[in-house]
Amino acid sequence: MALDEAPASSSPRRAAPSAGLLLTNEFGLIVLILLFGAGFAALAGGFLSPFNLFTLGRTVAVSIVIGLSMMAVIATGGLNLAVGAIGVCAAMACGYAIEVLGMPWPLGVVAGLAVGAALGWVNGWMVVRTGLHSFIITLATMSIFFGAMIFLTRAESYRALPAAFTTIGRAKIGGVVSPLLLVTLVVMLALVYLYRFTALGREMLAAGARPEAAELSGIRVDRIFILCHVLSGFLAAVAAVMMVARNGAAIPSMAGQLGQDWLLPAFLGPVLGGTLLNGGKVSVLGTALGALLVALLTNGLLLLQLGEFWIQSFLGLLLLLAVLIDKSRRSFLARRNLA
């Protein structure tokens, strides 16, 4: 079991360690990343150039956090279709706080993160209060949040942001590494700590795995579900603020119409990484590797000039394939009593 892979409960039966390791999502993803990486390095001109590695890292940094944002809700067995809409609202709030209210940029960032967490709370509260599936609630709030943002901002961008903030998106550490990757690393470590070493994190997973059993154990499941949505909103805001730094502006179109452009990366990372769609198990490292694989494939296919229009279809197929492989893997483990 990977260090960060956090199931709600561990099986009393001990798995054979070597077989267990080889059958993890993380191991499979690492193998695929190495294979594709080597292939692109050999075939795609410019793949190993410092600029390409820098932009790849920067793209991955944001994609990972978007994936983690969705993962936080998938842990409950739910979904957050409003990830992109919350992200854009947070970005615009950050831009508004800095440009219009004249806040120092760190405070503006905090304001954006607070808006993201607050909108996540709205989602969680409505899910718990109505008893409806989060799919329905977040489908509705996706339009509500985005529509309100367009109305309030009149679709105007905020670009008068301090250079100290925007250079974070363009700076290079050692000529290759984006500082945004460090932000992502901090977020990942915080989540690993949360799910692995805190009671709250374990309660989140337990509530997602078996809400009724968790309730009987004294866990306030409703409160935990709301917190998961707050965490998701907060992480969406982190991704959005990173994008503001990358774009040098807070723009309403940064995640597409209704924020839908974030949905595919939001699902691909966690699903490829082994997060269970019915809740109770997350993998922070797996989500990061899943996002890395997707970004790597997109980047490599673009460099190979295989036709830009195929990439989106290819990523959709990859998502479907990952789900099917995961199903086969779990069947295999169950048959051999390794799960």
Place this chain on the structure above:
Amino acid sequence: MRHFTRCLMGAALLVSVGSSAHAADDTRVGLVPGGPHPYFAAWDQAAKDAVRDFGLAGADYKVPQKWELTQQNQLLESMLSQGYNGFLIFPGDSVGTVSTVSEIVGNGAPVVTGAGCLKDPSEAAFCLGTDTGNSAYLGTKELLKVLGQGKRIAHFTGFLVDPNTQLRIDAVERAAKEGGATVVQVIADIDAPEPAEEKINAYLAAHAGEIDGIVTTAWVPAVVSANALRKIGDKRIKMVGIDHDEVVLKAIKDGFVSGTMLQNPYGQGYVGAFALDKLRKGCTVKADAPFKSNALTAKFIDSGTIFVGSDKVDTYVDAMRDETKKLLAGFDTTYLTCP
């Protein structure tokens, strides 16, 4: 479209007469629209012709999979990694693309924006596009010539997030007021087949009797309106469209549409590639170049617009060729300082 391309090739040959082919150099130009749209198809031929006529090492038309800023950014970054060193870009977002352009220019590749501009300040050398407000104004004037005084017109236009749309709405309103006409309906946000079909057909089904004329200032609404008027079969309603889609041109021939405001995407691609090559060879933009201004930038060059009625519909490519010739003649001496 095939006929159009063939005509363009012929036109380009004529344009190239008198412009001596340069010795082969290392300029590789990327022509990148914001996403898939028929307007930009002419950039493809323009790229090929520019390679032949100006002796470029290469020029390729590359389309992002969809209208998404992140996708366009990734495509541009990958092209820079592949060795493209000059870019004609339709900005995915007039503010959000500024940072990407700055990064590209920082890597030694000049950028010209085509068909749409970046909001100043930006590091794009200049913007080469249609003076959209003027085109809409002239188109409405042409419609009023056919209609006469005191008539009622409907205006079908593009996406509200496109800054050109408001300019077009204002220009049509101004021309109508000057000509003693009334704009009774503006339908925007319909530069895509589905919303255009739905809204235009619904409007005409309910209100065709209440209007005397239609002016369209976006590609898809022009096509849909031309088809709708053909279906209605009543030539009482006069229309002036935009661009050179075969549907619109045929409707002009058959008398269902009075004319169309031709833009010059081919000229943007062709002259844009020429200018980028010059900039790479050490030319700089003149400080006192006679740029025009629009809502976004003070470094705007009008790529030309012309009204094509039934008398010119068979020779519209000649009109486009003339516009491109005009644009190219003395371009470098007018706008550039070369060593």
